[in-house]
Amino acid sequence: MAIKLKNFSRSTGTKFTAFLLTVIFITAAFEQLVILSYRSINLDLLLVNEYQTSDYFINHDVNNALNDIILLFENPSIEANNKNYYYSITDGERTYFNATVEKIKQSDTPLFLYENGEWIIGEDADYGTPYVYYPENYKIYLTFTKEFMVERQQILDDSKSFMIPSIIFISICTLLAFIFIVYLIVVTGKKSADEEIHLNRFDSIYTDFQLLFGLFAVGIWFSFIRDYYYINYTNRVTAEQVFHMVMLGTVTAIISILLGIILLSLVRKIKAARFLKQSLIYTSCYKISDFVKSFFDDRRYAHYPLTKAMQRRQNLFILTSAGMVFFAMLFFAAESPLFILPPILEFIMIYWYQKENKIAFDKINQGLQESLDEQMKSERMKVALVTNVSHDLKTPLTSIISYVELLSKEELSETAKDYVNILADKSERLKHIVSDLFDLAKSTSGNMPVDFESIDLKKLLEQTLADMEDDITKSGLTVKTKLPDNPIRIYSDGKKLYRVFQNIIDNTLKYSLTGTRVYVETEESQGNVNVIIKNTASYEMDFTPEEVLQRFNRGDKARTTEGSGLGLSIAESFTGVCGGSFKVDIDGDLFKVTIGFRTY
Amino acid sequence: MDNAKILVVDDDREIAGAIEKLLKLEGYEVIKAYNGLEALDILVTNAIQLIVLDIMMPKLDGLSTTMRIRSSKNIPIIILSAKTEDSDKILGLSMGADDYITKPFNPQELVARVKSQLRRYMQLGDMGNINLSSQIMVGGLFLDTEKVQVTVDGEPVRLTAKEYKILELLMKNAGIVFSAEQIYERVWEETAYSVENTVMVHIRRIREKIEINPKEPKYLKVVWGIGYKIEKL
Numbered sequence: 001m002a003i004k005l006k007n008f009s010r011s012t013g014t015k016f017t018a019f020l021l022t023v024i025f026i027t028a029a030f031e032q033l034v035i036l037s038y039r040s041i042n043l044d045l046l047l048v049n050e051y052q053t054s055d056y057f058i059n060h061d062v063n064n065a066l067n068d069i070i071l072l073f074e075n076p077s078i079e080a081n082n083k084n085y086y087y088s089i090t091d092g093e094r095t096y097f098n099a100t101v102e103k104i105k106q107s108d109t110p111l112f113l114y115e116n117g118e119w120i121i122g123e124d125a126d127y128g129t130p131y132v133y134y135p136e137n138y139k140i141y142l143t144f145t146k147e148f149m150v151e152r153q154q155i156l157d158d159s160k161s162f163m164i165p166s167i168i169f170i171s172i173c174t175l176l177a178f179i180f181i182v183y184l185i186v187v188t189g190k191k192s193a194d195e196e197i198h199l200n201r202f203d204s205i206y207t208d209f210q211l212l213f214g215l216f217a218v219g220i221w222f223s224f225i226r227d228y229y230y231i232n233y234t235n236r237v238t239a240e241q242v243f244h245m246v247m248l249g250t251v252t253a254i255i256s257i258l259l260g261i262i263l264l265s266l267v268r269k270i271k272a273a274r275f276l277k278q279s280l281i282y283t284s285c286y287k288i289s290d291f292v293k294s295f296f297d298d299r300r301y302a303h304y305p306l307t308k309a310m311q312r313r314q315n316l317f318i319l320t321s322a323g324m325v326f327f328a329m330l331f332f333a334a335e336s337p338l339f340i341l342p343p344i345l346e347f348i349m350i351y352w353y354q355k356e357n358k359i360a361f362d363k364i365n366q367g368l369q370e371s372l373d374e375q376m377k378s379e380r381m382k383v384a385l386v387t388n389v390s391h392d393l394k395t396p397l398t399s400i401i402s403y404v405e406l407l408s409k410e411e412l413s414e415t416a417k418d419y420v421n422i423l424a425d426k427s428e429r430l431k432h433i434v435s436d437l438f439d440l441a442k443s444t445s446g447n448m449p450v451d452f453e454s455i456d457l458k459k460l461l462e463q464t465l466a467d468m469e470d471d472i473t474k475s476g477l478t479v480k481t482k483l484p485d486n487p488i489r490i491y492s493d494g495k496k497l498y499r500v501f502q503n504i505i506d507n508t509l510k511y512s513l514t515g516t517r518v519y520v521e522t523e524e525s526q527g528n529v530n531v532i533i534k535n536t537a538s539y540e541m542d543f544t545p546e547e548v549l550q551r552f553n554r555g556d557k558a559r560t561t562e563g564s565g566l567g568l569s570i571a572e573s574f575t576g577v578c579g580g581s582f583k584v585d586i587d588g589d590l591f592k593v594t595i596g597f598r599t600y
Numbered sequence: 601m602d603n604a605k606i607l608v609v610d611d612d613r614e615i616a617g618a619i620e621k622l623l624k625l626e627g628y629e630v631i632k633a634y635n636g637l638e639a640l641d642i643l644v645t646n647a648i649q650l651i652v653l654d655i656m657m658p659k660l661d662g663l664s665t666t667m668r669i670r671s672s673k674n675i676p677i678i679i680l681s682a683k684t685e686d687s688d689k690i691l692g693l694s695m696g697a698d699d700y701i702t703k704p705f706n707p708q709e710l711v712a713r714v715k716s717q718l719r720r721y722m723q724l725g726d727m728g729n730i731n732l733s734s735q736i737m738v739g740g741l742f743l744d745t746e747k748v749q750v751t752v753d754g755e756p757v758r759l760t761a762k763e764y765k766i767l768e769l770l771m772k773n774a775g776i777v778f779s780a781e782q783i784y785e786r787v788w789e790e791t792a793y794s795v796e797n798t799v800m801v802h803i804r805r806i807r808e809k810i811e812i813n814p815k816e817p818k819y820l821k822v823v824w825g826i827g828y829k830i831e832k833l
Contacts, residue, residue, distance in 0.1 A: 402618030405707035455825025466800030494824030
């Protein structure tokens with residue numbers, strides 16, 4: 001049950017409905033308020049039942065009547081025209097009245113009597129006294145006509161019968177809106193699945209921007225109210241007012257939606273403790289302070305462990321120099337003889353800076369030299385290692401091959417002869433692998449001597465193909481060449497490039513589908529030449545170009561017994577040594593090697 | 601020649617032993633030494649016709665041994681080494697060695713080279729007047745323009761007319777590189793057009809006839825991307 005309630009209260013639909021209702025209630029309450037204001041109803045009247053007991057009666061009706069009476073009394077030329085009240089006023093000499101004192105006293109409407117500088121109203125009168133005072137010799141009687149009082153009472157009753165339900169309506173709407181807002185504040189950011197606070201994309205907007213936008217929206221709302229709100233003193237609602245109400249209602253709804261979204265976003269941020277962190281002011285302050293801090297806690301120099309001290313010194317130097325310039329200019333402007341002081345300090349600084357830096361530079365140079373020496377040493381060791389291992393592998397291999405040869409010359413049984421043949425084959429293969437391995441090791445370690453000379457790439461390709469003619473014929477493949485008529489002059493090592501093309505063509509012969517063609521083409525463009533060798537593989541090539549070039553990787557993953565598997569690696573490495581580029585492309589069954597050189 | 605005495609020098613006893621047996625099977629007399637100093641001692645007391653010499657040996661290495669031998673004797677020296685760089689080969693040959701074989705070697709090739717060197721050494725005495733204008737000699741390769749005959753280490757080689765002409769051109773200009781077009785124009789006496797393949801095929805055939813190991817030619821070399829030449833030895 002509790003879970004169901006939780007699921008319900010946190011579901012998007014519920015939240016959305018609550019939000020919508022909040023907006024509706026707020027708008028409704030506001031509209032009602034506007035209607036109330038259009039009716040120009042005095043809120044004072046809300047709390048009284050009898051008109052005569054209201055402050056409005058004293059402040060408005062009584063006061064006005066008195067003003068009129070005094071005006072008439074003191075300016076006899078003015079015509080009296082008010083028929084709402086009865087009065088009698090005298091200063092002992094002159095008397096003005098529109099009703100006799102007896103008639104006034106007998107009236108059952110509120111009676112106001114001014115005598116000896118004081119207002120006298122009946123002992124148990126339920127209405128207040130006027131607050132204006134006149135000379136002590138004035139004696140004033142004032143009361144209102146029955147009709148006037150009844151009319152005023154009627155207006156009061158009408159207003160109340162309209163206003164009380166209105167106010168109740170406004171209160172209920174406000175209360176409901178408040179409840180929904182509280183509900184939304186509680187559930188916003190929460191999902192039924194967990195207790196985490198989930199922020200949405202809107203929450204990534206800086207808090208300051210949201211607040212500013214909210215303020216802006218409120219400002220717009222007020223400006224609308226100012227422009228479209230006015231009181232007309234009739235009891236009817238005019239068509240213009242209806243239009244204004246629609247206008248204000250729409251604006252209120254939109255503004256409350258916006259404010260609601262902003263409010264809930266801010267609430268979510270507060271819940272997720274990101275209210276400050278998500279603000280531009282905080283973020284920028286943090287970044288600035290972090291930047292400043294980074295100069296002091298070594299982070300700025302973390303990537304330069306060797307020159308840390310130097311960089312710190314440099315920053316200090318720049319900063320203090322700037323300070324010195326500033327002070328020198330300040331003192332100079334103030335015509336103070338002190339201006340000589342900063343330059344002197346600056347000279348001291350420069351001396352110190354230079355001296356410290358010299359020490360640092362010496363250290364760095366020394367370290368660099370040591371590391372270079374170390375590197376050279378390890379490079380030499382690598383070469384020595386290759387040479388020694390090479391010798392150590394070749395010597396026993398020489399014995400094996402020689403004794404296998406001797407063995408084959410002995411009188412042997414058929415089986416033994418077979419074994420010897422296998423040994424001969426395998427030792428021969430081992431010889432090739434060892435030889436390839438050391439060629440590769442040498443070329444990749446950069447210890448391969450290269451004889452650069454001007455050669456014709458076209459000729460080289462033709463020579464290579466002619467040299468391998470027997471192998472090509474034996475393989476049953478056709479080699480299609482597309483070479484230009486003119487020589488392709490490149491600057492490279494012909495002997496090594498022969499090795500490159502030999503290895504590649506050897507590879508294509510081994511792994512091409514029988515009966516297909518091998519294409520050897522050249523492409524010249526803008527000082528570059530590409531040699532492209534393409535063939536159709538006889539098997540599915542489920543490897544990447546990178547894998548095929550990795551040492552010891554073989555075209556077919558099931559290793560066969562011929563070759564060392566280093567052919568393409570050697571070709572790639574040798575091409576690099578010869579100053580060319582090497583690329584392998586695999587597209588379906590198409591295997592393509594592209595070798596690029598600069599022509600001249 | 602049957603009783604030619606060969607000195608095998610290698611610090612690896614098994615290799616020395618294997619070479620000994622391989623050569624003995626061919627009917628040569630073999631003496632073994634395990635370092636350069638031993639080799640020099642043996643040379644003093646024995647009449648040796650050929651030396652097979654390793655480079656990396658204790659006490660006295662192969663190159664120094666070669667130099668010492670060359671100061672008094674001109675017997676053929678075949679260097680046998682695990683060093684495969686061109687620079688190593690050139691160094692060995694310039695020290696006075698007649699041939700250079702890399703380890704691991706093909707036993708049959710070793711035997712063939714030993715035979716070839718011995719033939720040349722034995723025949724040198726007969727060739728008193730090799731500097732005749734009709735005779736060209738490059739290492740063991742001998743070409744007589746008068747007799748129109750080519751021999752390798754004294755063994756006659758059968759060449760076709762074109763092959764002979766190519767070889768003659770290259771041998772006369774040993775050390776100079778000829779492009780396929782140049783060779784074609786001089787040998788075929790026609791304008792050369794797309795002749796790389798034709799020339800290369802002939803070069804390969806010549807190689808198969810005159811070289812012990814056509815894959816690692818000693819005389820007729822392809823200068824990749826440029827042309828062809830006979831090495832000046």
